[in-house]
Amino acid sequence: MLFNSLQFxxxxxxxxxxxxxxxxxxxxxxxxxxSCYFYMVFKPVYLLILVAVILIDFCAGIRIEKxxxxxxxWLILSLVTNLGILVFYKYFNFLNENLSLIFGHFxxxxxxxxxxxxxxxxxSFHTFQAMSYTIEVYRGNYKAxxxxxxxxxxxxxxxxxxxxxxxxxxxLLPQLKNPIRFNYSNVVEGLFRIxxxxxxxxxIADRLAxxxxxxxxxxxxxxxxxxxxxxxxxxxxxxxxxxxxxDIALGVSKLMGINLAENFKNPYLAFSFREFWSRWHxxxxxxxxxxxxxxxxxxxxxxxxxxxxILIVFLLSGLWHGAxxxxxxxxxxxxSLLIIENIFRKQTNIKIPIILKITGVFIAVxxxxxxxxxxxxxxxxxxxxxxxxxxATDTLPDVFNSAEMIFVFVLIAGLLLTEGLIKRSSIxxxxxxxxxxxxxFFLSYLFGEFNYKQFIYxxx
Amino acid sequence: MKVLFKILFFxxxxxxxxxxxxxxxxxxxxxxxxYAPSPFRYGDLYLVSSMPGYKINTHIELKPPFNKQTKNVxxxxxxxxxxxxxxxxxxxxxxxxxxxxxxxxxxxxPIDRTKKNIIIVSSTERYAxxxxxxxxxxxxxxxxxxxxxxxxxxxxxxxxxxYLLTHLDWQDPFKELKTSIYLKYFDKFxxxxxxxDGTGRLYLSETTDPKNNASSFNPVNDAEIKTLRENMNKISxxxxxxxxxxxxxxxxxxxxxxxxxSEIPYNHLIERLQQHPDVKFKFIDVYDSFKQExxxxxxxxxxxxxxxxxMIWLIKANELLDHK
Numbered sequence: 048m049l050f051n052s053l054q055f056x057x058x059x060x061x062x063x064x065x066x067x068x069x070x071x072x073x074x075x076x077x078x079x080x081x082s083c084y085f086y087m088v089f090k091p092v093y094l095l096i097l098v099a100v101i102l103i104d105f106c107a108g109i110r111i112e113k114x115x116x117x118x119x120x121w122l123i124l125s126l127v128t129n130l131g132i133l134v135f136y137k138y139f140n141f142l143n144e145n146l147s148l149i150f151g152h153f154x155x156x157x158x159x160x161x162x163x164x165x166x167x168x169x170x171s172f173h174t175f176q177a178m179s180y181t182i183e184v185y186r187g188n189y190k191a192x193x194x195x196x197x198x199x200x201x202x203x204x205x206x207x208x209x210x211x212x213x214x215x216x217x218x219l220l221p222q223l224k225n226p227i228r229f230n231y232s233n234v235v236e237g238l239f240r241i242x243x244x245x246x247x248x249x250x251i252a253d254r255l256a257x258x259x260x261x262x263x264x265x266x267x268x269x270x271x272x273x274x275x276x277x278x279x280x281x282x283x284x285x286x287x288x289x290x291x292x293x294d295i296a297l298g299v300s301k302l303m304g305i306n307l308a309e310n311f312k313n314p315y316l317a318f319s320f321r322e323f324w325s326r327w328h329x330x331x332x333x334x335x336x337x338x339x340x341x342x343x344x345x346x347x348x349x350x351x352x353x354x355x356x357i358l359i360v361f362l363l364s365g366l367w368h369g370a371x372x373x374x375x376x377x378x379x380x381x382x383s384l385l386i387i388e389n390i391f392r393k394q395t396n397i398k399i400p401i402i403l404k405i406t407g408v409f410i411a412v413x414x415x416x417x418x419x420x421x422x423x424x425x426x427x428x429x430x431x432x433x434x435x436x437x438x439a440t441d442t443l444p445d446v447f448n449s450a451e452m453i454f455v456f457v458l459i460a461g462l463l464l465t466e467g468l469i470k471r472s473s474i475x476x477x478x479x480x481x482x483x484x485x486x487x488f489f490l491s492y493l494f495g496e497f498n499y500k501q502f503i504y505x506x507x
Numbered sequence: 508m509k510v511l512f513k514i515l516f517f518x519x520x521x522x523x524x525x526x527x528x529x530x531x532x533x534x535x536x537x538x539x540x541x542y543a544p545s546p547f548r549y550g551d552l553y554l555v556s557s558m559p560g561y562k563i564n565t566h567i568e569l570k571p572p573f574n575k576q577t578k579n580v581x582x583x584x585x586x587x588x589x590x591x592x593x594x595x596x597x598x599x600x601x602x603x604x605x606x607x608x609x610x611x612x613x614x615x616x617p618i619d620r621t622k623k624n625i626i627i628v629s630s631t632e633r634y635a636x637x638x639x640x641x642x643x644x645x646x647x648x649x650x651x652x653x654x655x656x657x658x659x660x661x662x663x664x665x666x667x668x669x670y671l672l673t674h675l676d677w678q679d680p681f682k683e684l685k686t687s688i689y690l691k692y693f694d695k696f697x698x699x700x701x702x703x704d705g706t707g708r709l710y711l712s713e714t715t716d717p718k719n720n721a722s723s724f725n726p727v728n729d730a731e732i733k734t735l736r737e738n739m740n741k742i743s744x745x746x747x748x749x750x751x752x753x754x755x756x757x758x759x760x761x762x763x764x765x766x767x768x769s770e771i772p773y774n775h776l777i778e779r780l781q782q783h784p785d786v787k788f789k790f791i792d793v794y795d796s797f798k799q800e801x802x803x804x805x806x807x808x809x810x811x812x813x814x815x816x817x818m819i820w821l822i823k824a825n826e827l828l829d830h831k
Contacts (some may be wrong), residue, residue, distance in 0.1 A: 052665055053668040053669060053672065053673070054527070054664060054665055054668060055528075057523050057526060057527050058527065060519075060520070060523050061520045061521075061524050061527065062520070063520075064516040064517065064519045064523070065516070065517055065520035065521070067511075067513070067516060068517035068520065069515070069517070087616035133521035244689065254764030274753045280677070312822060345689040375776075448693055448694045450693060450694075451692070451693040451695075454692075454693075492681065492685070493681075493684065493685050493688065494688075
């Protein structure tokens with residue numbers, strides 16, 4: 048169910064109308080029923096996979112806590128189950144294709160057939176969230192959950208089920224145990240956040256896609272100027288698409304009094320690559336930091352090991368996004384940029400103006416986005432080739448007239464300038480918030496592109 | 508008071524669930540849709556464009572023109588949205604069956620051996636080149652198979668919800684405002700509808716775009732006319748072989764062919780097909796009648812004909828049946 052679909056809007060109203068009209072004791076079961084329905088809209092039978100994983104992780108959590116000798120065994124069982132499902136659905140065909148290539152190179156034939164399977168929606172997100180639970184219980188950072196309803200909600204909680212933020216048990220589980228009560232300020236703030244997310248998705252992201260998609264779909268025919276502009280636009284498209292989804296998820300959750308983790312902090316205003324990763328998809332980067340990077344030794348080790356750790360983390364991060372080589376390269380570019388930045392910082396003392404730093408980071412991030420956006424690696428090299436063919440006679444595709452182009456730039460500038468303010472502001476004048484919320488919904492309708500374009504991160 | 512609000516909220520939630528359930532089940536949706544206003548009531552072109560000034564009700568009361576019925580004729584029409592509103596009372600025939608082009612692969616041709624079987628193969632001009640290039644009719648059979656009467660209504664839940672909830676009158680001023688802003692500032696209009704040319708009429712963009720082969724202004728060379736005519740002959744022969752005694756073709760012109768002025772001249776597809784010496788069947792020719800008619804035969808906000816256009820076609824079709 049897309050957040051920008053009529054089905055979701057009706058689901059949303061039906062869910063909340065009933066939620067706040069039934070007794071408090073029935074509200075959490077109702078939330079679980081609604082979450083199951085939300086997931087089943089994609090492919091009903093896949094709920095069974097999720098139920099099986101929930102049961103295994105729930106039991107594993109309890110056994111890890113109780114057992115003294117078999118703790119590690121239960122953790123391994125949980126991780127193997129989660130990773131096994133992830134690998135089977137997401138990476139099996141990718142691995143098999145590459146195996147065929149290797150076999151073919153040596154003159155052998157790969158007899159393993161490709162699987163005709165559909166990737167369960169949000170698999171990478173809820174798998175990582177489930178794994179963080181058993182790891183935290185294993186580490187003794189969180190007591191195993193004894194209530195199956197609460198734990199099921201932790202995995203199935205519909206606002207963040209399909210595209211995060213990837214929550215930690217310490218943050219989400221205690222909130223899920225609290226009774227859900229109607230709170231006026233939560234409703235006002237939640238609706239405001241939903242309006243912001245909706246505006247970012249339908250007005251900015253889906254409008255930018257109108258320009259980006261034809262350019263990247265016809266790279267050999269596109270001019271260098273088009274590719275440059277499409278790359279910059281894609282940077283903002285994916286940001287508004289993903290952060291817009293996150294805003295809606297946080298807003299919907301806020302209506303129930305549950306605060307989800309922030310996932311973005313104006314990433315394109317970062318003045319270093321390290322800072323970029325502390326501002327972009329925060330819940331994923333902290334997940335890799337806590338469960339991969341630090342266990343590998345983090346930065347408390349010799350330089351070559353640190354370099355290796357960074358590359359492993361970003362290789363996995365690329366693979367997490369999808370079973371394609373372009374994502375792997377995208378991850379490795381970011382890893383390399385971090386390594387170069389670190390060496391540069393340690394060996395030189397040059398003071399660079401902050402505006403140049405921000406611009407430099409943005410350009411490098413845009414360059415990496417090319418690999419993220421294309422369907423195959425060779426397309427990225429075509430795009431880069433087109434950029435190097437840039438000439439004064441380059442033209443732009445006839446998608447936006449000058450007024451709409453100005454509108455697009457105003458939207459982007461407005462986004463960069465106001466977003467930080469919106470999140471930091473502590474407006475308590477609810478009449479003003481309600482007015483702005485209504486205005487945002489109205490403007491979203493007036494200037495929105497309603498083409499049911501899927502959220503980009505739903506595919507992960 | 509608080510309890511009253513809770514009951515109200517609960518009932519509202521349940522109502523929404525009922526709407527969602529109706530939208531996700533095609534059988535329930537068919538029943539539910541009867542209570543919703545038709546999205547097409549202001550014309551299909553207004554529906555997709557929301558162009559201010561074109562919100563005019565297009566409802567046509569089509570009275571049956573004949574009292575007596577020729578019992579010895581079994582009439583079949585293969586057609587599209589132009590001819591699908593007719594029923595048996597509109598034709599001077601003993602029996603009548605309509606088959607939509609989309610359903611041809613699943614349809615059994617109704618041959619009644621006790622009657623004279625007449626078939627009219629009608630198509631709108633914009634689809635004629637596509638339909639008569641393919642030998643679609645050759646997939647017909649006279650054998651009855653189990654899925655012969657299956658319904659064609661199988662819309663996705665989202666489209667059903669759109670149908671039920673997004674075509675209400677109070678929404679139109681907002682839609683028109685959006686259209687005006689997009690047209691004035693972004694020079695954008697619904698992709699399905701040609702930008703208004705100030706003549707007080709909307710056109711499907713595919714019928715006016717010279718690059719589209721559905722267009723009245725897309726050039727057609729003589730070789731293609733020959734191929735189309737040969738295919739139509741093949742279709743005619745096939746239908747005769749199945750059991751039809753008489754086969755007629757009817758190409759209903761695009762509104763653009765009649766009213767749109769363009770820098771590129773009209774391709775005269777209909778006349779060139781109808782006047783070709785090698786055709787082995789008869790045409791129900793409405794192009795000339797439409798062209799000579801002083802009053803408009805098309806709706807200004809819809810891609811279809813108005814009551815007058817329909818009536819002209821109906822009279823022409825019935826003239827054939829009167830002589831049987």
